[in-house]
Amino acid sequence: MTHQQILAKVANKYFARCIDDEIAYLTYQAMLGPQAKNKAPEEWLTEILPQLLARWNCLLEAPEVSESTVHSTWLAIAITLHKYGFQDKDLTQKAIDAIDYMNKHVLSSDDLFRKSEEIKTFLKSSPEPLKRKPAYQDSVTFFRAEDVISIQYNKHFYVAYVHEVNTGNERPVVEFYDGVFESIPTLDQVKNLKAKGRGIEKPVISKFGIYNRTHLPDFANQFVLLAIGVKEKPDNSMLEIPAGLYTMSSLYDIQLNIRQLFLLKG
Template identity: 35%
Template sequence: MKHQQVLDKLAAREIVQAMNEDVARWTGRQMSYRGLSHAEVERAVVPPLLARWRCLLDDADAPAQDVGWVALATLLHKYGFQDGAVTTGALASVDGLNRRVVLSDAFERQSPAIKALLRSAPTPLTRRPRSPRTVTFLRPGDVVSVRLAGRFHAAFVHELHGANEFPVIEFYAGSFSRAPTMAQLADRPAARAGGRARFGVVGLTYLPDPARQVVALASGHSQAPYGDGPQAGDGLWTLTDIIELPQVTAGLFDADRE
């Protein structure tokens, strides 16, 4: 049983493609740091990826959750990683997909081989994986809700970098217990942490987001978060990745919670 055979049988091309892009991009970035052991790379890869896909894995309907667990375990294994909790979740999800008759008869017949693959020791990569081309389907004027560490935050897309490579966003001040409405964002200032913060976010690609972390609130919106533009010395924006957004935005939303 090959990894791609498992992924093809999940019949979830959008989830598999987006998750593979995240795993490949983040794995390549961690492997670029010299001197890290495979175990250190694995520890740097798995928890942030779990956080990125947590909305799908925890909050989606049962079939989508099951597909997500199997896809994540398979892709981690493909790139040389294995996590006990992810593997356990994936093995249970194989049974769940079969019990609910979600996928094909071929998936059910080959479930023992799928489980055997996921239980087996993965082969560590000897070189960085090829990174997928960065592209975004967001557009200037889009307003999105981004779930970070269990809270919801709104962001405005100012521009796209390069040939639609990634969006440059700015967060509205405050955090919310659920995705905010546009009425809640009216005349709301920009989030600040020392200076006004804008981010170029690689991996902020799809709407709807297969990971369900990012939700569209509006498109073609003309009003950015209230406040002046970047000041001298602030820099125009900070380059980051959607997987590390919880870290780079820490402290940005502490003032207001709604």
């Protein structure tokens, strides 16, 4: 039995591909640099897991998401991490609980039901460590210029305006509105807000080119499209001119960018 065979039993191929792409990307990033080769998989996992969960908790902790979806997501994450040579005790237990839940509520296929114990044993087994950095999919974006998007981070919601998409259709270039929300806002709540600039005394215009934001709708529930064709950009006339056009970012780096831009702790 392979990881791919198990994933095919618990998640549709697009959902599974999304999780695989993201864990492959995070694993690749963790394995970069001269010091990385001296680290054990457990050390890489301490870098990967907090970033992964900060994003996927947008789905896992959402009150409107069904319990069955939560269980299947935990199972898919645990299987994929195992595929890339990682194992976490708590995640493995969540995956085992998910199998039991799916069987109890008749949500699993006959094949999954019959092979449940085999899959549990497989998940508990020590994964094979990677010998080289994994490949991951090229960056493609489905956002377009003049989109307005909500981005959830740490149970709060931030809104960004898409100024442009680069010629290769790899990344949207976004600028944040100066607002923080407790739930996904409407366009009316943000359209009159000014742009958020980086810095305190002399804040500067702050735009970000986000790589690896491919799937739309977002399976992790973190990015939500609020509106399309919005002509009026957030007003940044009060901000200083930056040294560059925008900051290179990614699906996961944007979490750090939000913390820095909005002066968040952690």
